[in-house]
Amino acid sequence: MAAIAGTKSSLTWAVQLSTIALVLLWIFPTVGLLVSSFRTVDQINSSGWWASLTAAEQNEVYRAADPDENRVADGTMFVVSGNVFGEASESTVSVWGTSSRAIDAYQAGDTADLGDGETISLEANGDYVWQGNDDQISGRGQRLFATVTAPPDFTLDNYEQVLLSGDSTNSMAKAFFNTLTVTIPATIIPIVVAAFAAYALAWMDFPGRALLIAMVVALLVVPLQLALIPLLRLHLEIGIGKGYLGTWLAHTGFGLPLAIYLLRNYMVGLPKDIIENAKVDGATDFQIFTKIILPLSFPALASFAIFQFLWTWNDLLVAKVFLIDATGETTVMTNQIVELLGTRGGNWEILATAAFVSIAVPLVVFFAMQKYLVRGLLAGSVK
Incomplete structure (x- = not known):
């Protein structure tokens, strides 16, 4: 049982x-x-x-204020005082030193003897007092190496740098709108074309329909990289290469096989009686398509729209090949992130910020339309 x-x-x-x-x-x-x-x-x-939500301990290097501008006479000696943090801070100094080899030589509040009567002290709150004669308190400020316990701290500087850095043609904000310019048409065009094709393959009887369906299935396994160079050469020959139009058509071509396959499977599963009754009442194929098929096929349309939007938004390869622009006028976000990092990488805070800005819109789209995703993917799987 x-x-x-x-x-x-x-x-x-x-x-x-x-x-x-x-x-x-x-x-x-x-x-x-x-x-x-x-x-x-x-x-x-x-x-x-x-x-990030707990206090963090890290080693820092500070320098006392410029003696020539900040020293104060104290009898035969001169004194430079201030705070290593520069302003009110909740950070605290635990240990410190005057050399990177002995960063823990002194406890907070201790006074270091630098020789010949020159001394410097550092308090836990960052206050320091540097004292010496005329020759000693001169030149550059004394360096201080400290182990600092800093409270949780968050900043918007990363977003300011990512979104507003560079001129108007070389910023993440510009790349954001460029990406929208590429993604929205590259999502709508294949949906419109595929919807018409799927209806024809599902409900219209004409010679060669089975062969066309087989070709659509075969195109699903064609690697994108295999068609890039031939397609770019074709675009250059007809004058639409290196621009938005060529990029839209490239994304349309690469997305059409899946769109047609997905939509046809869904439309085939729709009740046949509704379509036959509409034809008996004198409705044309176009009327049936626009007034019956499209409203009933919304889950499948939304499902493909999610996939196509995500693929196009996160694309770098197609944009690199078909959207070449030395001036940065048409740079998309994926390429702008590479430019922000530079040739040596690093700048992890910039990478994290730029990456989150890049995924913010796809996350909104996914969560807004996720209820249609499974319904569209399962379309036609059960008879």
Whole structure:
């Protein structure tokens, strides 16, 4: 009796745990990216994002104020005082030193003897007093190496740098609108074309229909990289290369096979009686398509729209090949992130911020339309 269809499986708990694990594996990197986008480079280098809500200990290098402008006479000696943090701060100094080789030589509040009567002290709150004669208190300020415990701190400077850095043609904000310019038409055009083609392959009887369906299925396995160079040469020959139009058509061509296949499977599963009754009442194929098929096919249309939008938004390869622009006027976000990082990489705080800005719109689109995703993917799977 345990094998009877419809009974609850004893492995349901394993499925549920696996689902939870997959969700967490997807959520953790996204949360980490969001938190890191509000942290400074020093915080990212010193601790993980999961430690961002607790006080962090890190080694810092400070320099006393310029003696020539800030020293004050005290009898035969001169004094330079101030605060290493520069302004009111909740950070505290635990240990410090005057050399990078002995960063923990003194405790907070101790006074270091620099020789010949020259001394310097550093308090836990960052206040320092540097004292010496005329020759000693001159030139550049004394360097101080300290281990500092800093409270959680978040900043919007990363977003300001990412969104507003560079001129109007070389900023993430400009790249954001360029990406929208590429993505929206590259999502709408294949949906419109594929909807007409899917209706014809599903409900119109004409010679060669089976062969066309087989060709659509065969095109699903054609690698994108295989068609890039021939397609670029064709675009250059007809004069639409290196621009938005060529990029829209490239994304349309690469997305059409899946769109037609997905929509046709859905339309074939629609009730046949509705379409036959509409034809009996004198409706044309265009009227049936626009007034019956399209409204009923919205889950499948939304499902493909999610995929196409995400693929196009996150694309770098097609944009690199078909959207070449030395002036930066048509640079998309994926390419702008590469430009922000430079040739040596690094700048992790900029990478985290730029990456989160890039995924923000796809996340909104996905969560807004996710209820149609499964319905569209399962279209035509059950008769």
